């Protein structure tokens with residue numbers, strides 16, 4: 001009985017690879033519509049967002065090897081799909097939009113870094129570079145706050 005159960009483990013491990021997960025995509029980027037182009041953030045802010053947020057909040061996801069191995073792949077891929085839906089640095093302007101006006105996005109970024117809800121819990125286990133210092137969190141929040149409403 002025990003032996004049969006042990007044999008079942010690899011069978012199940014292989015079988016779950018066949019369960020479809022959300023696709024691993026990196027849609028094309030229109031440079032005119034990116035966060036960096038539209039908001040012109042200071043280089044330190046841009047660098048931190050790129051380093052700690054872009055995997056889930058842009059179309060430049062660096063897909064890790066475990067994004068191909070179920071069941072870890074399921075939450076990893078879902079986080080990217082959901083992350084892009086909430087905030088996409090590659091699609092800061094929607095198609096056809098010429099001016100940014102969704103300022104609540106900047107408020108949300110400031111809040112998320114200050115309350116430490118972002119980067120998403122657990123992301124830094126495999127991405128040490130995503131650990132943000134207090135100074136980095138403050139810098140992002142301060143800039144985001146000052147950028148609300150557009151250039152002054």
Ligand code: HEC
Pocket residue numbers: 049052053054055056057078079080082083086087105108109112113118119120123
């Ligand atoms: C591992 C993936 C991942 C990383 C990395 C990540 N996020 Fe998120 N983020 C998500 C997901 C998933 C959501 C969707 C909402 C949720 O599940 O909390 C989200 C939601 C958000 C939201 C919207 C929150 C709201 O209240 O609607 C903001 C703002 C945000 N993230 C900012 C950031 C910032 C800034 C960084 C980098 C410092 C970052 N995220 C890094 C996955 C991620």
